[in-house]
Amino acid sequence: MTDHLDNDTDLTNVVISVLIVDDDEAHAQAVAESLVRIGCECTTANSGPKGIECIESENYDIVITDLKMDDVDGLTILRKTKEELPEAEVIVLTGYSSIHSAVTAMQGGAYTYLTKPLDIQELRNAVEKASTRIRLIRRNAALNRRLDERFGFEGVIGTSPSMNKVIEQLKNLAPTETTVLILGESGTGKELVARALHQNSPRKNKPFVPLNISALPESILESELFGHEQGAFTGAATRRIGKIEHANGGTLFLDEVGEMPMETQIKLLRVLEDRKITRLGSNEERSVNIRLVAATNAHLKEMMEEGSFRRDLYYRLSVVTISLPPLRERRGDIPLLIEHFLKEFCQRHQKEVQGVSRAARHALMSFDWPGNIRQLRNTIEGMLALDTDGLLDVDDLPDEISSLADGDGDEITLGVSSGADMMIGKPLRDVEAYYIARSLELTEGKREEAAKLLGIGERTLYRKIKEYGLKQ
Numbered sequence: 495m496t497d498h499l500d501n502d503t504d505l506t507n508v509v510i511s512v513l514i515v516d517d518d519e520a521h522a523q524a525v526a527e528s529l530v531r532i533g534c535e536c537t538t539a540n541s542g543p544k545g546i547e548c549i550e551s552e553n554y555d556i557v558i559t560d561l562k563m564d565d566v567d568g569l570t571i572l573r574k575t576k577e578e579l580p581e582a583e584v585i586v587l588t589g590y591s592s593i594h595s596a597v598t599a600m601q602g603g604a605y606t607y608l609t610k611p612l613d614i615q616e617l618r619n620a621v622e623k624a625s626t627r628i629r630l631i632r633r634n635a636a637l638n639r640r641l642d643e644r645f646g647f648e649g650v651i652g653t654s655p656s657m658n659k660v661i662e663q664l665k666n667l668a669p670t671e672t673t674v675l676i677l678g679e680s681g682t683g684k685e686l687v688a689r690a691l692h693q694n695s696p697r698k699n700k701p702f703v704p705l706n707i708s709a710l711p712e713s714i715l716e717s718e719l720f721g722h723e724q725g726a727f728t729g730a731a732t733r734r735i736g737k738i739e740h741a742n743g744g745t746l747f748l749d750e751v752g753e754m755p756m757e758t759q760i761k762l763l764r765v766l767e768d769r770k771i772t773r774l775g776s777n778e779e780r781s782v783n784i785r786l787v788a789a790t791n792a793h794l795k796e797m798m799e800e801g802s803f804r805r806d807l808y809y810r811l812s813v814v815t816i817s818l819p820p821l822r823e824r825r826g827d828i829p830l831l832i833e834h835f836l837k838e839f840c841q842r843h844q845k846e847v848q849g850v851s852r853a854a855r856h857a858l859m860s861f862d863w864p865g866n867i868r869q870l871r872n873t874i875e876g877m878l879a880l881d882t883d884g885l886l887d888v889d890d891l892p893d894e895i896s897s898l899a900d901g902d903g904d905e906i907t908l909g910v911s912s913g914a915d916m917m918i919g920k921p922l923r924d925v926e927a928y929y930i931a932r933s934l935e936l937t938e939g940k941r942e943e944a945a946k947l948l949g950i951g952e953r954t955l956y957r958k959i960k961e962y963g964l965k966q
């Protein structure tokens with residue numbers, strides 16, 4: 495565990511990417527060469543507008559910019575960097591005559607300024623100092639993330655073995671550029687998972703753009719995806735940027751990708767292969783840099799065999815697949831999810847409840863949840879709205895669920911402040927003991943089932959029950 499934590503948070507070897515914006519090409523090149531020698535990855539842009547293009551489409555840790563340039567000056571580059579890449583540090587280069595602008599740059603959030611002619615050693619020192627700061631910020635973020643991850647990942651809650659597997663996949667995939675295909679029934683959290691991937695990727699400061707293919711008539715889909723020029727077709731009164739261009743530098747999430755018409759599939763494949771798009775009604779190709787995450791409820795593999803989904807696109811999309819299990823196959827997560835949603839809605843609606851009664855919980859645990867987590871979430875919100883006595887009981891449940899209740903005991907089994915959040919900040923030992931006790935409670939003391947839920951062997955569970963002095 496400790497090793498794992500150290501490996502995850504040891505960022506000393508992370509390569510720092512640097513963008514150098516300078517209209518003096520030879521100077522930019524010399525700066526790049528001197529930084530490559532200390533292990534940086536450098537890109538040069540030989541004009542302000544090119545610099546802006548880079549900042550809009552790629553991620554950099556450090557931006558070094560000349561202050562005085564024609565068209566777009568260094569202060570604009572600084573402003574743009576702060577907007578697009580808030581975690582990046584900006585170093586400005588200035589002649590003695592424009593020290594005044596350098597001071598303005600510092601006030602605008604520049605990390606430091608260096609005067610020309612450049613002293614290479616001074617430049618390297620500044621870059622190394624900025625890199626140390628960037629690594630420190632990232633290390634803190636990684637440590638905080640690990641704390642969140644004890645019970646889930648970026649709002650994706652679950653401790654059942656199948657969700658643990660999903661969460662493990664998310665942690666490994668998030669920092670990569672890999673295309674991911676998410677499979678799962680409606681309401682199982684496909685969009686939530688796609689957002690979690692984006693939020694934990696180096697693209698997190700760029701847009702996450704979702705598009706539900708099934709919600710769009712075929713005629714509109716292509717213009718939504720690729721955009722169009724004014725007059726491209728009847729009704730195209732103005733120019734429109736498509737979702738792919740909007741997602742430039744970030745992540746495009748295509749939901750219900752199985753619904754995509756064949757002709758659009760070909761065009762999407764071309765975008766993924768060439769990283770270029772052409773707006774409808776235009777001949778001009780534009781470069782785009784997107785990470786694609788797609789999702790479907792359909793059996794894409796079967797569709798591919800039948801010929802209704804392109805084989806080449808299927809293989810492109812399914813580089814890695816994440817399968818989200820339906821809620822009925824991981825009932826062990828229901829109590830944790832109920833607590834999570836109760837807390838969310840109590841806060842949102844400024845209501846206080848003590849918790850859920852044992853009988854209501856039994857019904858909620860027994861129901862099959864065809865609408866999965868979305869349905870559970872809506873049910874909890876509805877129960878909270880109906881409740882008048884501060885205890886969510888069978889009478890607050892929708893009929894189809896309340897009929898599954900056994901008995902009407904109003905003993906509270908799920909409190910609002912119990913559960914995952916209550917455990918934050920507690921020693922891992924206590925967290926483990928809590929979850930073992932809860933799993934035994936859920937399985938009504940059946941050790942074999944509890945061990946399965948916890949993803950450990952029965953003997954290990956037995957040892958831990960004794961170690962923590964838990965009731966058997």
Ligand SMILES: Nc1ncnc2c1ncn2[C@@H]1O[C@H](COP(=O)(O)OP(=O)(O)OP(=O)(O)O)[C@@H](O)[C@H]1O
Binds near residue numbers: 650679683749791834
């Ligand atoms: N593991 C989870 N933990 C917490 N909340 C979840 C989880 N999974 C889903 N949710 C919540 O359930 C609701 C539905 O999730 P989401 O929209 O991501 O599902 P989906 O699979 O994309 O649905 P659809 O296929 O119908 O578009 C959202 O409010 C989401 O926040």
